[in-house]
Amino acid sequence: MHLLKLQSVSRDFDVSRPWLNRVIEHEPRRILRAVDRVSFEILKGETLALVGESGCGKSTVARLIAGLYAPTEGRIEFRGRRLQMIFQDPYASLNPRWRVHKIIAEPMMFLNGGKPVADLLVQVGLSPDDADRYPHEFSGGQRQRISIARALAGEPELLICDEPTSALDVSVQAQILNLMAELQERLGLTYLFISHNLAVVSLVADRVGVMYLGRIVEMANASDLFARPRHPYTRMLLDAVPDLDMSGKSRTPVAGEVPNPLAPPAGCAFHPRCPHANARCQAEVPRFLDGVACHAVEEGRI
Amino acid sequence: MILEVQGLTVQFPTRRGTLTAVDSISFSIAPGEVLGVVGESGAGKSITGLAIIGLLEPPGRIAAGEVRLEGRRIDHLRHEEMRKIRGRRIGVIFQDPLTSLNPLYTIGQQLEETILTHLPMGRNAARERALSLLREVGIPAPEARYGSYPHHFSGGMRQRVVIALALAAEPRLLIADEPTTALDVSIQAQIIALLKRLAGERGAAVMLITHDMGVIAETAQRVAVMYAGRIVEIGPVRDVIHSPRHPYTVGLMGSIPKIGTREKRLVQIDGAMPRLNAIPPGCAFNPRCPRRFARCLAERPELLSAGSSRAACWLHAST
Amino acid sequence: MILRDFWEHDLAWSFRRSPVTIVAAALTLICVGAAFLSPWISPQDPFDAAALDLNAAFKPPAWVEGGESAFLLGTDNQGRDILSTIMHGARISLGVGLASVVFALVLGLSLGLLSGYLGGRVDAVIMRVADVQLSFPAILIALLIDGVARVALPSERHDDIAIPVLVLAIGLAGWVHYARTVRGSTMVEKEKEYVQAARVIGRRPLAIMLSHVLPNVMGPVLVIGTIHIATAIITEATLSFLGVGVPATRPSLGTLIRVGNEFLYSGEWWITVFPGVALVILVLSVNLLGDWLRDALNPKLR
Numbered sequence: 058m059h060l061l062k063l064q065s066v067s068r069d070f071d072v073s074r075p076w077l078n079r080v081i082e083h084e085p086r087r088i089l090r091a092v093d094r095v096s097f098e099i100l101k102g103e104t105l106a107l108v109g110e111s112g113c114g115k116s117t118v119a120r121l122i123a124g125l126y127a128p129t130e131g132r133i134e135f136r137g138r139r140l141q142m143i144f145q146d147p148y149a150s151l152n153p154r155w156r157v158h159k160i161i162a163e164p165m166m167f168l169n170g171g172k173p174v175a176d177l178l179v180q181v182g183l184s185p186d187d188a189d190r191y192p193h194e195f196s197g198g199q200r201q202r203i204s205i206a207r208a209l210a211g212e213p214e215l216l217i218c219d220e221p222t223s224a225l226d227v228s229v230q231a232q233i234l235n236l237m238a239e240l241q242e243r244l245g246l247t248y249l250f251i252s253h254n255l256a257v258v259s260l261v262a263d264r265v266g267v268m269y270l271g272r273i274v275e276m277a278n279a280s281d282l283f284a285r286p287r288h289p290y291t292r293m294l295l296d297a298v299p300d301l302d303m304s305g306k307s308r309t310p311v312a313g314e315v316p317n318p319l320a321p322p323a324g325c326a327f328h329p330r331c332p333h334a335n336a337r338c339q340a341e342v343p344r345f346l347d348g349v350a351c352h353a354v355e356e357g358r359i
Numbered sequence: 360m361i362l363e364v365q366g367l368t369v370q371f372p373t374r375r376g377t378l379t380a381v382d383s384i385s386f387s388i389a390p391g392e393v394l395g396v397v398g399e400s401g402a403g404k405s406i407t408g409l410a411i412i413g414l415l416e417p418p419g420r421i422a423a424g425e426v427r428l429e430g431r432r433i434d435h436l437r438h439e440e441m442r443k444i445r446g447r448r449i450g451v452i453f454q455d456p457l458t459s460l461n462p463l464y465t466i467g468q469q470l471e472e473t474i475l476t477h478l479p480m481g482r483n484a485a486r487e488r489a490l491s492l493l494r495e496v497g498i499p500a501p502e503a504r505y506g507s508y509p510h511h512f513s514g515g516m517r518q519r520v521v522i523a524l525a526l527a528a529e530p531r532l533l534i535a536d537e538p539t540t541a542l543d544v545s546i547q548a549q550i551i552a553l554l555k556r557l558a559g560e561r562g563a564a565v566m567l568i569t570h571d572m573g574v575i576a577e578t579a580q581r582v583a584v585m586y587a588g589r590i591v592e593i594g595p596v597r598d599v600i601h602s603p604r605h606p607y608t609v610g611l612m613g614s615i616p617k618i619g620t621r622e623k624r625l626v627q628i629d630g631a632m633p634r635l636n637a638i639p640p641g642c643a644f645n646p647r648c649p650r651r652f653a654r655c656l657a658e659r660p661e662l663l664s665a666g667s668s669r670a671a672c673w674l675h676a677s678t
Numbered sequence: 679m680i681l682r683d684f685w686e687h688d689l690a691w692s693f694r695r696s697p698v699t700i701v702a703a704a705l706t707l708i709c710v711g712a713a714f715l716s717p718w719i720s721p722q723d724p725f726d727a728a729a730l731d732l733n734a735a736f737k738p739p740a741w742v743e744g745g746e747s748a749f750l751l752g753t754d755n756q757g758r759d760i761l762s763t764i765m766h767g768a769r770i771s772l773g774v775g776l777a778s779v780v781f782a783l784v785l786g787l788s789l790g791l792l793s794g795y796l797g798g799r800v801d802a803v804i805m806r807v808a809d810v811q812l813s814f815p816a817i818l819i820a821l822l823i824d825g826v827a828r829v830a831l832p833s834e835r836h837d838d839i840a841i842p843v844l845v846l847a848i849g850l851a852g853w854v855h856y857a858r859t860v861r862g863s864t865m866v867e868k869e870k871e872y873v874q875a876a877r878v879i880g881r882r883p884l885a886i887m888l889s890h891v892l893p894n895v896m897g898p899v900l901v902i903g904t905i906h907i908a909t910a911i912i913t914e915a916t917l918s919f920l921g922v923g924v925p926a927t928r929p930s931l932g933t934l935i936r937v938g939n940e941f942l943y944s945g946e947w948w949i950t951v952f953p954g955v956a957l958v959i960l961v962l963s964v965n966l967l968g969d970w971l972r973d974a975l976n977p978k979l980r
Contacts, residue, residue, distance in 0.1 A: 125878065149870040207879075234616070297548040
């Protein structure tokens with residue numbers, strides 16, 4: 058049974074120049090389609106990851122689900138009672154003027170009761186004495202722990218994690234990822250995990266959605282996606298990840314750059330960089346079938 | 360050897376005492392070689408780079424040691440002399456291409472300025488050279504883009520321009536400080552490959568500073584692992600990554616998630632790197648080390664031979 | 679709620695650390711104390727016409743030849759004790775200065791917060807009003823308000839309303855500076871992740887503005903406020919000179935300086951110099967105290 062369901066959700070941003078400039082320079086309105094008809098479900102207890110490079114819309118999807126933006130089109134259905142979010146920047150996600158106990162206790166305003174702050178601190182690996190301190194007295198990793206404690210205070214069923222470890226050192230990242238896995242097991246949480254780091258995603262996710270220019274191009278079980286990537290962009294992304302094993306296996310060189318999202322290519326957004334693109338790819342947007350949005354896959358060409 | 364660093368120590372005098380950001384490190388880089396310098400935040404790798412090129416912010420200063428560029432000492436040079444060497448014999452690539460390029464000048468102007476400052480040639484020759492550099496770093500249609508401003512380029516393209524600028528005067532040493540961290544992973548791969556190829560072709564020595572072991576694996580021949588201002592392990596990349604000899608490197612490699620492993624929990628090193636004003640006596644890593652013993656708390660280990668690498672760890676003492 | 683957080687023992691500790699601040703605070707306390715207690719502790723009531731003795735006019739300060747110890751700082755052209763007039767004048771100057779600054783601060787802070795946080799039309803309207811108002815000098819605004827007040831009220835009430843009108847006028851002239859500063863800071867803070875976290879938690883916009891954003895944008899406002907006190911006192915003196923300020927029967931420090939000026943070149947320097955010195959000491963102490971307050975309230979500098 059799904060805990061969260063998105064149906065054809067889109068989000069536009071009006072990035073037009075001010076009215077006066079537009080009139081003088083005869084410019085049309087400029088609309089940025091950050092999320093384009095995205096649909097997926099998250100099942101209770103699983104970790105769904107959304108992965109992609111900058112500008113693909115994954116963070117916007119997170120914010121749509123969290124209610125920070127309203128969808129321009131489509132529906133978001135949340136079957137749980139509460140959701141919470143943790144953010145990327147450990148330095149900006151805690152109010153520098155609030156003490157830790159106040160930060161963590163804030164979500165409990167909307168509950169009847171709630172756990173003692175000291176318990177929450179211990180749960181995330183900090184000490185109850187830390188409750189009286191200010192955020193600037195803690196390191197990046199510790200601040201993320203405080204953010205996690207705050208999220209847990211709200212007793213959520215769904216936790217949206219927007220690049221929670223991208224700003225942390227690798228050894229600190231390991232601590233936080235281990236903590237999050239442990240908490241998920243103990244508290245039965247469901248995670249939506251946003252990241253640009255494929256290796257991290259391969260560790261934490263049950264299912265993975267790959268996004269490119271606002272659309273989901275592939276969605277599969279993590280093991281399937283990493284072993285047998287189908288969409289050309291997924292393959293390219295995996296090839297681009299540096300090979301720590303130094304196996305020396307040959308990889309397709311990566312071509313081009315992400316196009317300007319204000320002027321996305323017609324048809325399949327990836328076609329200018331795709332080695333398998335044909336005329337149909339340039340004209341027609343591929344439909345999302347059987348976990349992949351690609352004409353070449355549909356036609357059996359790859 | 361193009362670069363030789365011997366016993367380099369960088370200190371910051373503060374009101375509450377002297378902080379040692381880099382504590383007696385030594386390494387060298389041969390022509391055509393890429394040495395990776397890897398470490399987490401606060402390990403001192405960026406400060407090492409800044410010390411070598413003479414851009415330490417006062418009150419930071421080189422308190423001890425020597426830096427030699429092609430045999431000649433450069434650590435004690437005055438500002439003016441250092442300025443001539445920077446750019447001409449040492450090229451630098453910083454992390455953020457947005458701030459490395461002057462937004463008010465076209466890339467053509469910036470390239471020409473660097474070329475004319477360091478090489479004896481006329482304006483036309485400089486322009487030709489600038490165009491050929493742009494072609495080399497993979498900017499399509501360089502003549503058309505010569506007059507464009509940095510903000511007209513994407514992040515990856517800007518970093519290519521920065522590389523062109525760094526190479527403009529044919530430096531013997533290239534220092535790259537997190538050159539790909541701000542870029543998407545697909546662009547990162549392109550830039551790494553470019554850097555490696557260009558340095559190799561020119562026989563330049565490259566010091567690649569990064570926190571990303573993956574980038575090191577792709578690019579470097581040797582790697583130095585830094586922790587709390589010290590080098591804890593140095594050796595061929597393959598050996599350090601696959602058979603690390605220092606417990607910190609072991610922990611570090613274990614904490615890196617890899618695609619395809621079945622393990623669902625990462626190796627975790629408890630605690631955190633000590634702050635500069637709280638570095639423990641003896642081995643700086645000892646409070647977090649699962650294999651420490653008495654000697655570790657008392658004496659700071661030198662880099663000892665361990666297989667084909669060297670590790671600063673008493674586990675490798677020959678007695 | 680906010681005040682409780684600010685007012686802990688850390689404040690007292692940082693206060694004791696800085697000798698400059700202690701001196702500044704002591705001086706301010708003396709000035710303010712003397713000023714507000716003046717009706718009870720001044721050597722003479724300078725506004726009681728019956729108690730004045732014209733023979734005591736133009737007496738120099740006590741330590742100069744010809745002075746008397748009863749008139750420590752000398753007397754003016756009507757025999758009024760300078761020390762007493764300074765104390766009473768300071769009382770009025772301070773009162774008007776503080777009141778108008780508090781008014782401007784509260785108004786500017788509120789409008790700035792609303793403008794920065796809500797954006798859109800609210801922001802546009804408030805900023806346009808601010809722009810329009812900035813094109814009128816404070817004096818004109820005061821004259822306008824005063825003119826309206828005089829027409830609206832019978833003439834016996836004029837003296838009673840002089841001070842509230844003055845406070846209103848100077849306050850209305852000054853709110854824009856606060857609003858602009860707060861608006862800028864609010865717009866920056868609004869984008870930070872701790873504000874977004876509060877939104878995800880479910881806090882209402884007003885609660886977020888007051889409990890999250892306000893503490894983080896207050897700092898510069900307090901510094902502006904302390905500087906503004908000096909400006910307000912000077913503005914009040916100017917207005918009094920034009921006849922729309924404090925009535926001459928109860929002069930403020932500014933008025934005393936201005937009036938005493940006429941006697942400077944005939945040798946009775948004390949009539950203008952002492953009020954001037956008093957003003958300088960007062961304003962300097964207040965500014966230094968404001969500097970300390972801003973630094974003490976910043977948790978990061980502790």
